[in-house]
Amino acid sequence: MTERATAPVRVFIVDDSALVRQVLNQCLNDHPRIRVIGMAADPLYAIEKMRRDWPDVLVLDIEMPRMDGLTFLRQIMAERPTPTIICSTLTEAGTDLNLQALAAGAVGVFTKARLGLRQSLENLASGLIRSIEEAARTRPVLLPLSQAKEKTSALPATPSKTTERIVTLGCSTGGTQALEFILRQLPRDCPGIVIVQHMPARFTADFARRLNSLCQIEVREARHLDRVHSGLALLAPGGLHMQLKRSGAHYLVEVLDGPAVNRHKPSVDVLFRSAARHAGGNALGIIMTGMGDDGARGLLSMREQGAATVAQDEASCIVFGMPKEAIRLGAAQAVEPLTRLPALIAQFSDNPRAS
Numbered sequence: 001m002t003e004r005a006t007a008p009v010r011v012f013i014v015d016d017s018a019l020v021r022q023v024l025n026q027c028l029n030d031h032p033r034i035r036v037i038g039m040a041a042d043p044l045y046a047i048e049k050m051r052r053d054w055p056d057v058l059v060l061d062i063e064m065p066r067m068d069g070l071t072f073l074r075q076i077m078a079e080r081p082t083p084t085i086i087c088s089t090l091t092e093a094g095t096d097l098n099l100q101a102l103a104a105g106a107v108g109v110f111t112k113a114r115l116g117l118r119q120s121l122e123n124l125a126s127g128l129i130r131s132i133e134e135a136a137r138t139r140p141v142l143l144p145l146s147q148a149k150e151k152t153s154a155l156p157a158t159p160s161k162t163t164e165r166i167v168t169l170g171c172s173t174g175g176t177q178a179l180e181f182i183l184r185q186l187p188r189d190c191p192g193i194v195i196v197q198h199m200p201a202r203f204t205a206d207f208a209r210r211l212n213s214l215c216q217i218e219v220r221e222a223r224h225l226d227r228v229h230s231g232l233a234l235l236a237p238g239g240l241h242m243q244l245k246r247s248g249a250h251y252l253v254e255v256l257d258g259p260a261v262n263r264h265k266p267s268v269d270v271l272f273r274s275a276a277r278h279a280g281g282n283a284l285g286i287i288m289t290g291m292g293d294d295g296a297r298g299l300l301s302m303r304e305q306g307a308a309t310v311a312q313d314e315a316s317c318i319v320f321g322m323p324k325e326a327i328r329l330g331a332a333q334a335v336e337p338l339t340r341l342p343a344l345i346a347q348f349s350d351n352p353r354a355s
Helices: 018-029 043-052 069-079 096-104 117-135 175-183 201-214 268-278 296-304 322-329 338-348
Strands: 009-014 034-040 057-060 084-088 108-111 166-171 192-197 218-221 232-235 241-247 250-256 283-287 308-312 334-336
Touching: 009 018, 009 043, 009 117, 018 034, 018 117, 034 043, 034 117, 043 069, 057 069, 057 117, 069 084, 069 096, 084 117, 096 108, 096 175, 096 201, 108 117, 166 175, 166 268, 166 296, 175 192, 175 201, 175 338, 192 241, 192 268, 201 218, 201 232, 241 268, 268 283, 268 296, 283 296, 283 322, 283 338, 296 308, 296 322, 308 322, 308 338, 334 338
Parallel strands: 009 034, 009 057, 057 084, 084 108, 166 192, 166 283, 192 232, 218 232, 283 308, 308 334
Antiparallel strands: 241 250
């Protein structure tokens, strides 16, 4: 019998509850491809142990003594980016902490029950194990800081003029950080943007509101038959597909239910294929960080219909999965770092082939 080719994922648990540490340790160590290499009751104890043996994946609580989990996560991501999964009683559906954790660099968020904690953790175990294995395949990177200023009330209203130029963005793991970096730098006269980010239904509205508060452009969750126009970015609702349609001189989005495509709903492929059909050479398609291959074939369809197409480069991706597949298929005309994407989008309103 040959030795296993893949070493187990090495996990460190930070949680102030001894019961949580005990149950997670048992659940995770029972899995043959995961090994818990250490535990700590708070981040300051954790960092001492981690520096002696750095983990592949960090499982982190938020509410802890001496330092809260989000502060620790931001510190880790600034000093030594590490795939991190938040597991907390505070990250209930709809709370801003979910978005803060993702924006800080977490690759997953799990909510522990306040009552029946042991049973709750055991019920979470299979999903947590799957997320740990996926997290181990990610590569967190230090994202450059945006120079954009926060929106102020003195800014003029979003222009209502429709643009014939359309930008489509597709991303998954790591996309929340990448989208914030891009959208915060866009001017208010940038072309209309439609976005699919793989994200559960309960997250997308809050994520759009967060982006809207940070950006000069308007950002919101898409509604069925919304018009797409300059200065506006529409985010596909979690749990629904979004596709582009043309109505006369204007573009609209259709928000529809349906089966998952490439295991995702919303699916990047659904958006990109609709852009290929209805926008053709008036569209710019950008596929960004994410696991799997959703969007790669759709981007190829866009290129075949005359659209400009770009893939994010490996060095700036958290997960070089979706862009890698698009490049392999010949779907991307250009491969660009994240830092170049805001300028490409801003230029596209004047020149659809700007590069």
